[in-house]
Amino acid sequence: xxxxxxxxxxxxxxxxxxxxxxxxxxxxxxxxxxxxxxxxxxxxxxxxxxxxxxxxxxxxxxxxxxxxxxxxxxxxxxxxxxxxxxxxxxxxxxxxxxxxxxxxxxxxxxxxxxxxxxxxxxxxxxxxxxxxxxxxxxxxxxxxxxxxxxxxxxxxxxxxxxxxxxxxxxxxxxxxxxxxxxxxxxxxxxxxxxxxxxxxxxxxxxxxxxxxxxxxxxxxxxxxxxxxxxxxxxxxxxxxxxxxxxxxxxxxxxxxxxxxxxxxxxxxxxxxxxxxxxxxxxxxxxxxxxxxxxxxxxxxxxxxxxxxxxxxxxxxxxxxxxxxxxxxxxxxxxxxxxxxxxxxxxxxxxxxxxxxxxxxxxxxxxxxxxxxxxxxxxxxxxxxxxxxxxxxxxxxx
Amino acid sequence: xxxxxxxxxxxxxxxxxxxxxxxxxxxxxxxxxxxxxxxxxxxxxxxxxxxxxxxxxxxxxxxxxxxxxxxxxxxxxxxxxxxxxxxxxxxxxxxxxxxxxxxxxxxxxxxxxxxxxxxxxxxxxxxxxxxxxxxxxxxxxxxxxxxxxxxxxxxxxxxxxxxxxxxxxxxxxxxxxxxxxxxxxxxxxxxxxxxxxxxxxxxxxxxxxxxxxxxxxxxxxxxxxxxxxxxxxxxxxxxxxxxxxxxxxxxxxxxxxxxxxxxxxxxxxxxxx
Numbered sequence: 166x167x168x169x170x171x172x173x174x175x176x177x178x179x180x181x182x183x184x185x186x187x188x189x190x191x192x193x194x195x196x197x198x199x200x201x202x203x204x205x206x207x208x209x210x211x212x213x214x215x216x217x218x219x220x221x222x223x224x225x226x227x228x229x230x231x232x233x234x235x236x237x238x239x240x241x242x243x244x245x246x247x248x249x250x251x252x253x254x255x256x257x258x259x260x261x262x263x264x265x266x267x268x269x270x271x272x273x274x275x276x277x278x279x280x281x282x283x284x285x286x287x288x289x290x291x292x293x294x295x296x297x298x299x300x301x302x303x304x305x306x307x308x309x310x311x312x313x314x315x316x317x318x319x320x321x322x323x324x325x326x327x328x329x330x331x332x333x334x335x336x337x338x339x340x341x342x343x344x345x346x347x348x349x350x351x352x353x354x355x356x357x358x359x360x361x362x363x364x365x366x367x368x369x370x371x372x373x374x375x376x377x378x379x380x381x382x383x384x385x386x387x388x389x390x391x392x393x394x395x396x397x398x399x400x401x402x403x404x405x406x407x408x409x410x411x412x413x414x415x416x417x418x419x420x421x422x423x424x425x426x427x428x429x430x431x432x433x434x435x436x437x438x439x440x441x442x443x444x445x446x447x448x449x450x451x452x453x454x455x456x457x458x459x460x461x462x463x464x465x466x467x468x469x470x471x472x473x474x475x476x477x478x479x480x481x482x483x484x485x486x487x488x489x490x491x492x493x494x495x496x497x498x499x500x501x502x503x504x505x506x507x508x509x510x511x512x513x514x515x516x517x518x519x520x521x522x523x524x525x526x527x528x529x530x531x532x533x534x535x536x537x538x539x540x541x542x543x544x545x546x547x548x549x550x551x552x553x554x555x556x557x558x559x560x561x562x
Numbered sequence: 563x564x565x566x567x568x569x570x571x572x573x574x575x576x577x578x579x580x581x582x583x584x585x586x587x588x589x590x591x592x593x594x595x596x597x598x599x600x601x602x603x604x605x606x607x608x609x610x611x612x613x614x615x616x617x618x619x620x621x622x623x624x625x626x627x628x629x630x631x632x633x634x635x636x637x638x639x640x641x642x643x644x645x646x647x648x649x650x651x652x653x654x655x656x657x658x659x660x661x662x663x664x665x666x667x668x669x670x671x672x673x674x675x676x677x678x679x680x681x682x683x684x685x686x687x688x689x690x691x692x693x694x695x696x697x698x699x700x701x702x703x704x705x706x707x708x709x710x711x712x713x714x715x716x717x718x719x720x721x722x723x724x725x726x727x728x729x730x731x732x733x734x735x736x737x738x739x740x741x742x743x744x745x746x747x748x749x750x751x752x753x754x755x756x757x758x759x760x761x762x763x764x765x766x767x768x769x770x771x772x773x774x775x776x777x778x779x780x781x782x783x784x785x786x787x788x789x790x791x792x793x794x795x796x797x798x799x800x801x802x803x804x805x806x807x808x809x810x811x812x813x814x815x816x817x818x819x820x821x822x823x824x825x826x827x828x829x830x831x832x833x834x835x
Contacts, residue, residue: 247802285626296619316624320617 186215210471218267271306271326348373356433366447381491384431437473437480511542750805
C-alpha cells in the first residue's frame with residue numbers, strides 16, 4: 166500500500182551535513198556502552214561518538230569462513246557473543262542511543278582469491294544475517310570484498326578500512342567510483358598529508374573521509390603489509406612458530422628502540438587539540454583504535470579525545486602512551502610515560518604540515534628534517550630528566 | 563398529477579433512498595478501509611531503521627551470483643561451525659612460555675598480557691554438512707617440534723638476541739615420540755554425536771581420544787587399514803561450547819618411531835545457529 170501522506174524522504178550523503186564525529190571500538194559490555202552514551206550527553210564534548218565498530222570475537226561460532234576483524238578483544242569477551250544473534254541486543258542498544266554499529270570485515274585474508282571464492286555462499290548468507298540483526302554498515306579491507314558487497318547487496322554502506330591501505334588519491338577515487346564505498350579511512354601515514362586531505366575533499370566531496378587518529382604503527386612501516394597478513398589469517402598463524410609469527414612485531418619495536426623519540430615525532434597521531442583544524446579541512450570523522458585495549462584505558466583515551474578537542478589542557482594532561490599504545494611497552498617507558506604537556510613544545514606542530522604540505526613519505530629525513538629536530542628536543546629532555554634522578558621526577562609530578 | 567405522482571413516487575423514492583443509503587454505507591466502509599490502511603502504512607512504513615537506508619540492506623543477484631553460476635542455496639538454519647587444528651604436542655604451542663610480551667608489557671598493567679593471547683583460538687572455519695577431509699597431516703607438522711630446541715624463547719626479552727637462533731640448523735634433531743597426539747576442535751551441541759576419524763601410519767595398536775568436556779576416554783575402532791573411528795555423544799543439557807578432542811595414537815611395543823597420525827577429521831550433523 167502506498168503511503169500518500171508520507172513525505173518522500175531524502176537521504177543526503179551521511180557525512181556531508183554532520184559535523185565531525187568519532188568512531189570508536191565497541192566492547193561487548195553494556196557498562197561501556199552506557200559510558201559512551203554518558204560522554205555523548207556532555208556539553209563539553211563538542212564532537213560526539215556516532216559510530217562504534219567491532220566484529221565477532223574469535224570465540225564465537227558463527228563465521229563466514231574468515232576471521233573478520235584484525236584482532237579481537239579477549240578481555241571483554243567472556244563468551245557473551247557466540248552467535249550473530251547475540252550481537253542483536255547490543256546493536257539495538259546502540260541504535261536506540263543514536264550510535265551506528267559498523268561490522269568489521271577488514272581482515273586482510275579476504276584478499277585471498279581462492280579463500281574468497283570458496284566462501285562466497287557463506288559470506289553472502291553471513292552478510293544477510295548481519296543485515297537482519299540491524300547492521301547497515303560494513304568496513305572492508307579488500308577491494309574484492311567491497312565489490313562483492315556492492316554486487317550482491319543493495320542499501321549497504323561500505324567503508325574502506327585502513328587495511329585497504331589507501332594511500333593515494335587514485336585509490337580513493339577507485340574505491341568510491343568502482344566499489345561504491347561511501348567512507349574511506351586512508352592509511353594513517355597520510356594523517357598529516359594536507360595535500361592529500363585537500364585533494365580528497367576536492368575530488369570526492371561526497372565521500373566520507375575518516376582518519377584513524379591513534380594507530381600505534383610506526384610511520385611508513387616497512388613490514389606493515391606482512392604484519393597485517395600474518396595477523397589476519399589467524400588459522401594459518403597458528404601453524405606458524407612464534408618466531409615467525411612475531412617477526413613483524415619485533416621489527417617495529419626494534420626500529421623504535423633505536424630512537425623512540427624519532428618514532429614519537431614521526432608517528433602520525435592526531436592529537437585531540439588538533440581535531441578542530443581537521444574539521445575545518447573537511448575531515449568527516451576520527452576513528453580511534455582499541456578493540457583489544459582494556460576497558461579503563463580505552464575509555465580514558467576516548468575521554469581525552471572528546472574533552473581534549475576543545476579543552477587542550479585535558480588532553481595535555483595525559484601520558485604519551487594514552488595516544489600511542491605501543492609505548493606501553495616498558496622498553497619505551499621513559500618516553501611512553503611522558504606527559505603530553507612536558508613534550509608539547511617538542512612535538513611537530515600541525516601548522517607546519519598545513520602550511521608547508523611536506524611530502525613525508527617521499528622526503529622524510531632527506532629533504533625535510535623538521536621532525537628530526539623536534540626529536541632531538543625530546544631526546545634531550547628525557548636525558549636531562551634521567552640525569553636529574555627519581556627525586557625530581559617525584560617532585561615534578 | 564401531483565397526487566398521481568405522489569401516489570406513484572413512494573416506491574422509487576424509497577428505492578433511491580435505499581440506494582443512497584447503500585452508497586453512503588459503502589462510502590463509509592470504503593473510507594474506513596482507506597483511512598485504516600493509510601494509518602497502518604503510515605505507522606509501519608515510518609519505522610525507519612536507518613537514515614541512509616530506510617529498508618536496510620537487501621541481498622540481490624549480482625555478478626558473483628550470476629556470472630559464476632553460483633547458487634546460494636544454503637538454508638538459513640544452517641550454521642557454520644568451525645574446526646580447529648592445533649598441535650599441542652609441539653613445543654611452541656605453549657604460549658605461556660612465550661614470555662617476551664608478558665615481560666615487556668606487564669609492568670604497565672597485568673592484563674596487557676592478554677593482548678597477545680588472541681591466537682589460541684585460531685581455527686579453520688567450515689560448514690558441517692559433509693566429511694571434512696583435512697589435508698594437513700601430523701607428520702607434516704611434526705617437524706615443528708624441532709622448535710622445542712628453542713627453549714631460549716625467554717630471550718625474546720633481549721632485543722637483538724636473534725643471533726641466538728643460529729641453532730635453526732637443528733631441524734633434523736627431531737625424534738618422533740612414542741605416541742602422538744593430534745587435536746581437532748568443534749562445537750559441542752547437546753544431544754549430538756561427533757564422530758572422529760584418525761588416519762595413522764606405522765604400527766599403530768591403539769587410538770584413543772579425550773575431550774575437554776569431561777573425562778571420557780573414547781576408544782577408537784580400527785575400521786581397516788590405518789583408519790580408526792571413534793565417536794562421542796554430547797550429553798543432553800550441555801551448554802553449547804567449543805570442544806577439543808585430543809586423539810592419541812600409540813603402539814604397545816613402545817617403539818619410539820612407529821606411529822604418526824596423518825589425518826583427523828570429524829563429522830557432525832547440521833547444527834542450527
